[in-house]
Amino acid sequence: MPHADIRALAFDIFGTVVDWYGSIAAEVARAGLAADGGRFALDWRAGYQPAMQQVRSGALPWTNIDGLHRRILDDILGARGLALPEADVAALNRVWHRLDPWPDSAAGLARLKQRFVLATLSNGNLSLLVDLARHGGLPFDCVLSAELFNHYKPNPEVYLGAARLLDLAPGQVMMVAAHPSDLRAAARCGLRTAYVRRPLEKGPGGVPEPFTAGEFDITAEDFADLAQQLGCRAGPDNQESPP
Amino acid sequence: MPHADIRALAFDIFGTVVDWYGSIAAEVARAGLAADGGRFALDWRAGYQPAMQQVRSGALPWTNIDGLHRRILDDILGARGLALPEADVAALNRVWHRLDPWPDSAAGLARLKQRFVLATLSNGNLSLLVDLARHGGLPFDCVLSAELFNHYKPNPEVYLGAARLLDLAPGQVMMVAAHPSDLRAAARCGLRTAYVRRPLEKGPGGVPEPFTAGEFDITAEDFADLAQQLGCRAGPDNQESPP
Numbered sequence: 093m094p095h096a097d098i099r100a101l102a103f104d105i106f107g108t109v110v111d112w113y114g115s116i117a118a119e120v121a122r123a124g125l126a127a128d129g130g131r132f133a134l135d136w137r138a139g140y141q142p143a144m145q146q147v148r149s150g151a152l153p154w155t156n157i158d159g160l161h162r163r164i165l166d167d168i169l170g171a172r173g174l175a176l177p178e179a180d181v182a183a184l185n186r187v188w189h190r191l192d193p194w195p196d197s198a199a200g201l202a203r204l205k206q207r208f209v210l211a212t213l214s215n216g217n218l219s220l221l222v223d224l225a226r227h228g229g230l231p232f233d234c235v236l237s238a239e240l241f242n243h244y245k246p247n248p249e250v251y252l253g254a255a256r257l258l259d260l261a262p263g264q265v266m267m268v269a270a271h272p273s274d275l276r277a278a279a280r281c282g283l284r285t286a287y288v289r290r291p292l293e294k295g296p297g298g299v300p301e302p303f304t305a306g307e308f309d310i311t312a313e314d315f316a317d318l319a320q321q322l323g324c325r326a327g328p329d330n331q332e333s334p335p
Numbered sequence: 336m337p338h339a340d341i342r343a344l345a346f347d348i349f350g351t352v353v354d355w356y357g358s359i360a361a362e363v364a365r366a367g368l369a370a371d372g373g374r375f376a377l378d379w380r381a382g383y384q385p386a387m388q389q390v391r392s393g394a395l396p397w398t399n400i401d402g403l404h405r406r407i408l409d410d411i412l413g414a415r416g417l418a419l420p421e422a423d424v425a426a427l428n429r430v431w432h433r434l435d436p437w438p439d440s441a442a443g444l445a446r447l448k449q450r451f452v453l454a455t456l457s458n459g460n461l462s463l464l465v466d467l468a469r470h471g472g473l474p475f476d477c478v479l480s481a482e483l484f485n486h487y488k489p490n491p492e493v494y495l496g497a498a499r500l501l502d503l504a505p506g507q508v509m510m511v512a513a514h515p516s517d518l519r520a521a522a523r524c525g526l527r528t529a530y531v532r533r534p535l536e537k538g539p540g541g542v543p544e545p546f547t548a549g550e551f552d553i554t555a556e557d558f559a560d561l562a563q564q565l566g567c568r569a570g571p572d573n574q575e576s577p578p
Contacts, residue, residue, distance in 0.1 A: 222501070
């Protein structure tokens with residue numbers, strides 16, 4: 093059996109399991125905002141790394157992703173001269189709690205769950221991840237978040253903390269992500285790595301982060317391919333129904 | 336709709352969702368140990384509160400439940416003059432990871448999940464709770480554990496920490512337990528409370544902890560009754576299959 097030592101899979105979420113670009117673009121269009129939805133999504137996401145860096149550097153005290161998303165959103169609305177009632181801004185900020193999964197995510201997770209413990213391992217806060225799992229019918233066994241460790245990926249505390257909570261050695265945990273930088277940080281902590289291609293993560297014109305062939309333990313086209321490569325048979329569809 | 340303000344249910348696990356007495360008694364019998372299985376289970380569980388108290392008092396550094404269960408098990412085996420190989424003791428200690436749910440647990444949770452976020456809130460460590468959920472096909476949305484807070488129930492950090500991670504006010508969370516002491520501690524933190532009768536928790540002759548009628552927001556006969564009282568319709572059976 094391939095990778096027989098792996099006991100748990102830890103999933104990056106934004107872009108790897110759910111389609112933030114498409115979901116946000118659609119919501120901005122529905123909201124009738126005078127903005128290009130795709131551009132709006134890209135700008136929002138572009139503020140994400142700098143905002144987390146402010147937390148890492150200590151310039152900001154610990155602030156969860158809901159809080160960081162709101163700070164970025166306020167900047168974007170301000171820069172575009174869009175004035176919305178507070179309730180509308182708060183509701184828009186919650187779009188990150190109802191992002192749609194990629195078409196293969198729920199079924200692929202259900203198949204992987206037959207053999208592995210499935211955990212989220214995201215910078216998203218716990219309540220956001222719970223909402224995403226319920227929204228998309230994603231059958232995770234547990235929700236692990238940077239919030240539990242007061243550190244954001246790619247800080248090692250997050251990867252090592254996940255292995256500790258799962259009561260596994262780092263080498264028994266495989267990080268699954270569409271982002272080479274996330275996987276490289278996981279590998280430095282001793283985790284195994286699976287890269288999943290998500291060519292549309294940043295929209296039709298987006299360019300994925302480059303990586304070297306053979307750099308990760310697995311390179312997969314989607315979650316069905318990942319399951320195949322990990323030796324999970326395509327069994328009866330046991331995915332949860334969305335509530 | 337009754338209790339319309341409740342958004343999440345937090346479940347005690349040992350005795351409330353799973354049957355530790357019956358599961359351990361059966362395992363001790365299967366293992367061929369020269370001991371009464373039911374008595375063995377009761378002795379093991381009886382060591383639990385004193386062991387946690389040693390952590391609370393600082394006499395022991397933070398030790399998770401797997402570690403505390405093992406200390407108690409070693410004492411029980413020693414007191415009975417039972418010498419087992421280390422591998423067998425380690426395997427026996429893991430019985431707490433494969434306790435069977437009460438017959439109504441999985442279906443009741445599936446029904447409650449249609450309306451509420453479902454979290455564990457147990458003194459069991461996270462990996463133990465993940466194993467129990469997988470073993471019993473228990474469709475929790477997230478696994479919250481005392482281990483995340485480095486405090487054991489009934490310390491307030493656990494109840495308040497759960498509400499914080501769920502991004503809810505304490506009054507939007509209902510603690511569900513078969514133990515009045517757990518519910519009273521939750522209520523002191525502002526959580527709502529549901530008592531569920533588990534008359535066989537301590538075996539056929541066991542006496543449940545007493546409480547006063549009307550002391551809790553809900554008193555239920557089992558999870559189906561709890562779902563009924565919380566206004567969850569008996570829908571199609573959408574529980575997960577055990578892996």
